[in-house]
Amino acid sequence: MDELLPFLISGLGVGAVYAMSGVGLVVLYRSSGVLNFAFGALGAIGAYVAWSLLEHDWPQALAWAAAVLTSVLLSLAYGRWLAPKLAPRDPTIRSIGTLGFALVVLGFTEWTWGEQPRRLVLPTDSLAFEFALAGGDVRLTYTRALGLLLALLMMAAVALLLSRTRVGLKMRALANDRDLSALLGIRVLQVDTVAWLLSGAFAGVCGLLLANIVRLQATLLTFLVIPAFAAAIVGRLRSLPATVAGGIVIGVLEAMAIKMPGFAPFRTATPFLIALAMILMARGNERPA
Amino acid sequence: MSANWIAGAAVRVDADDLAQVQPALAGVSRQAWRSFALMVGTVLLIGLVLPWFSNAYWIKTLTSALALSVAAAGVAVLYGQLGLVSLCQYALLGAGGWAALRVSHGLAWPFELCVLVGGVTSCAIGMLAGLPALRMKGLYLALVTMMMAGGFQVVINVFGFPDGGAGWLGKVQGSERLLMVRPAVAPSDAAYLRYVAVWLAAVLALIELHRRTRAGRSWALIRRGDAAAIAAGVNILRYQTWAFGLAGFCAGVGGALLAGAVGQLDGRAFAASESVMMFALTVVGGVTHWAGALIAGLLLRAVPALLTDFGVNGYLAMIFFGAALLHALITAPSGVAGQLVGALAALRARLNRARHSAP
Numbered sequence: 001m002d003e004l005l006p007f008l009i010s011g012l013g014v015g016a017v018y019a020m021s022g023v024g025l026v027v028l029y030r031s032s033g034v035l036n037f038a039f040g041a042l043g044a045i046g047a048y049v050a051w052s053l054l055e056h057d058w059p060q061a062l063a064w065a066a067a068v069l070t071s072v073l074l075s076l077a078y079g080r081w082l083a084p085k086l087a088p089r090d091p092t093i094r095s096i097g098t099l100g101f102a103l104v105v106l107g108f109t110e111w112t113w114g115e116q117p118r119r120l121v122l123p124t125d126s127l128a129f130e131f132a133l134a135g136g137d138v139r140l141t142y143t144r145a146l147g148l149l150l151a152l153l154m155m156a157a158v159a160l161l162l163s164r165t166r167v168g169l170k171m172r173a174l175a176n177d178r179d180l181s182a183l184l185g186i187r188v189l190q191v192d193t194v195a196w197l198l199s200g201a202f203a204g205v206c207g208l209l210l211a212n213i214v215r216l217q218a219t220l221l222t223f224l225v226i227p228a229f230a231a232a233i234v235g236r237l238r239s240l241p242a243t244v245a246g247g248i249v250i251g252v253l254e255a256m257a258i259k260m261p262g263f264a265p266f267r268t269a270t271p272f273l274i275a276l277a278m279i280l281m282a283r284g285n286e287r288p289a
Numbered sequence: 290m291s292a293n294w295i296a297g298a299a300v301r302v303d304a305d306d307l308a309q310v311q312p313a314l315a316g317v318s319r320q321a322w323r324s325f326a327l328m329v330g331t332v333l334l335i336g337l338v339l340p341w342f343s344n345a346y347w348i349k350t351l352t353s354a355l356a357l358s359v360a361a362a363g364v365a366v367l368y369g370q371l372g373l374v375s376l377c378q379y380a381l382l383g384a385g386g387w388a389a390l391r392v393s394h395g396l397a398w399p400f401e402l403c404v405l406v407g408g409v410t411s412c413a414i415g416m417l418a419g420l421p422a423l424r425m426k427g428l429y430l431a432l433v434t435m436m437m438a439g440g441f442q443v444v445i446n447v448f449g450f451p452d453g454g455a456g457w458l459g460k461v462q463g464s465e466r467l468l469m470v471r472p473a474v475a476p477s478d479a480a481y482l483r484y485v486a487v488w489l490a491a492v493l494a495l496i497e498l499h500r501r502t503r504a505g506r507s508w509a510l511i512r513r514g515d516a517a518a519i520a521a522g523v524n525i526l527r528y529q530t531w532a533f534g535l536a537g538f539c540a541g542v543g544g545a546l547l548a549g550a551v552g553q554l555d556g557r558a559f560a561a562s563e564s565v566m567m568f569a570l571t572v573v574g575g576v577t578h579w580a581g582a583l584i585a586g587l588l589l590r591a592v593p594a595l596l597t598d599f600g601v602n603g604y605l606a607m608i609f610f611g612a613a614l615l616h617a618l619i620t621a622p623s624g625v626a627g628q629l630v631g632a633l634a635a636l637r638a639r640l641n642r643a644r645h646s647a648p
Contacts (some may be wrong), residue, residue, distance in 0.1 A: 035428060037565075085619045092374050092427035096617050099569055111604040212520025223562045226439050233432060269443035272436040279433050280421060 015251020022200025043207020075200025336486020387540025415537020
């Protein structure tokens with residue numbers, strides 16, 4: 001067990017980001033019925049903005065804020081301008097629409113910043129919690145710890161928002177039945193705006209963390225949304241706690257799979273295997289007649 | 290016309306009207322066969338003409354483009370006929386390519402058989418992938434297939450494609466990688482381009498025959514909803530799985546043809562994002578008309594090559610593709626092909642009018 005612990009701890013960092021991405025995806029899906037394929041692309045462009053600002057010696061906090069702001073603004077732009085044009089269509093088409101947006105954002109990012117991979121260095125990298133164990137010392141950098149903490153905090157905040165506030169109630173109403181909610185006088189666009197804003201903020205934070213933990217490369221970050229979908233699938237695109245748990249479990253299992261003989265080269269397939277198993281086992285996804 | 294005949298049984302049917310129905314039906318049928326022949330003829334003509342106008346580089350590029358068109362035709366069947374989103378077509382293409390390379394190197398079967406083996410393998414995998422779709426909403430199917438594409442990316446990265454080595458995986462260790470043997474009738478690059486065009490015409494014809502017979506009618510009903518399909522006596526399990534199988538077959542044939550074009554395939558080229566791009570560009574090309582698949586293949590391979598020729602950054606094409614996908618989803622559901630067909634029809638109408646009004 002001791003020799004697995006370092007992998008468990010490093011997996012926690014990635015798992016936290018999967019969890020956070022999952023929550024960002026689920027929040028939007030629950031209120032507006034859109035599964036955001038552009039989530040990764042939005043995070044990537046935010047991270048690039050932060051990288052550029054840091055190159056120009058901006059203060060760290062401002063650069064991070066600018067990154068999240070970029071993601072939020074782009075997310076809002078799509079949510080208010082393009083998403084309503086697809087609103088009457090079924091969820092599949094609405095989700096595929098974000099794929100087009102993802103390609104636009106990804107193309108723009110790669111075109112502007114070029115494709116050589118970079119790494120976004122955060123000041124929290126140099127500090128770490130040290131654990132002395134029988135199997136050797138383990139370092140958990142502050143960045144990863146911060147990611148884990150942020151994931152839990154943001155999940156809790158979103159859960160509170162959904163269960164306790166007026167806007168959360170409206171979001172849940174929209175999730176149940178969009179047309180009926182509109183008939184009851186809920187301002188659909190207003191609620192949508194909140195959902196896209198939240199989702200964009202999650203994308204921005206996840207982009208920053210992934211650009212640090214993995215690397216800063218737009219195509220890679222854009223398609224890291226695929227394992228993040230796995231976390232959302234574990235939560236059945238609905239439950240926030242299950243999504244968070246799913247994300248963290250996926251991250252940890254993926255990291256620990258290094259130690260599994262024969263499976264190590266395939267370990268990046270872990271999210272997909274878990275997601276497939278969840279989909280095949282889940283009940284209640286039956287399509288309407 | 291026979292309006293009263295259609296309106297209901299209460300109206301007495303005129304003998305004259307009935308007599309008009311038969312020729313009208315025959316006319317429709319003739320028209321259908323004409324457009325069928327036009328499709329096969331156009332694809333064959335394209336294959337015949339292209340090598341004359343292309344240099345060695347473009348012949349290679351267009352060969353891959355046509356091979357990918359075969360696979361894109363499968364995406365179009367699922368999305369255009371049944372409204373199902375499948376995001377693993379490029380992975381299926383890889384699986385078909387793997388099987389074809391394996392039998393080509395391992396058993397030295399003739400090329401045509403290798404292509405069929407690739408097609409049948411992906412057909413079987415496609416059917417399996419389609420089974421969850423029987424009890425799932427559309428979005429979940431997209432997710433299932435996306436997860437499959439993600440898994441395939443990892444597996445093929447580790448295993449790689451057979452290149453003449455020993456063992457079950459057929460990987461060469463140490464020595465040089467072998468190339469897949471080209472078909473006996475098409476040893477040169479130019480001949481191979483024509484050969485791929487013949488396969489494309491054959492696959493498009495196969496799909497078109499499906500669309501015009503019982504399968505196509507069943508698909509249309511399934512698309513309307515399970516209730517409609519069951520009420521009409523359609524066997525949903527059989528016809529939906531059939532559609533997935535057909536789409537898989539297209540992917541497998543495309544993969545085998547691609548393997549034959551280059552001689553080998555690279556495991557790193559089969560990322561999940563490729564399947565996503567293939568779906569996106571098939572929708573942009575158009576899923577309701579056969580030309581859509583052709584356009585999708587060109588968008589996937591020829592357009593990026595063209596931009597490189599002009600020294601334009603390839604990522605600008607991606608911005609354009611994304612915008613085109615949104616445009617296709619929002620305002621042009623039949624894609625570029627649909628718009629071209631519409632423009633041609635408008636042109637023909639204008640010419641006809643001009644001819645009739647001329648003295």
